[in-house]
Amino acid sequence: MFTMEITRLIERCRQGDAEALGELYKAYAKKMKGVCRRYISDDQDINDVLNDAFVIIFTSFDKLRDDRKAEAWMMSITRNVASKYKDHL
Numbered sequence: 001m002f003t004m005e006i007t008r009l010i011e012r013c014r015q016g017d018a019e020a021l022g023e024l025y026k027a028y029a030k031k032m033k034g035v036c037r038r039y040i041s042d043d044q045d046i047n048d049v050l051n052d053a054f055v056i057i058f059t060s061f062d063k064l065r066d067d068r069k070a071e072a073w074m075m076s077i078t079r080n081v082a083s084k085y086k087d088h089l
Contacts, residue, residue, distance in 0.1 A: 039082035
């Protein structure tokens with residue numbers, strides 16, 4: 001996804017646009033699942049962690065300081081959630 005597109009999408013998410021949240025999920029879920037797979041092998045656990053990560057992302061847009069770094073920010077959140085999950089297995 002191009003930087004300008006993600007910037008517009010993030011702004012719509014900040015405004016509470018449910019459709020934009022769905023678009024963001026569709027755009028990044030596969031890539032973020034790959035991050036989860038580095039830490040967790042069970043598919044159901046991966047889906048649970050992915051959902052937890054998206055909840056944090058969707059409720060934390062106010063903490064994203066540079067929309068151009070949104071992908072790295074989302075991956076970092078996903079990595080942290082997956083790592084914490086793995087540590088508690």
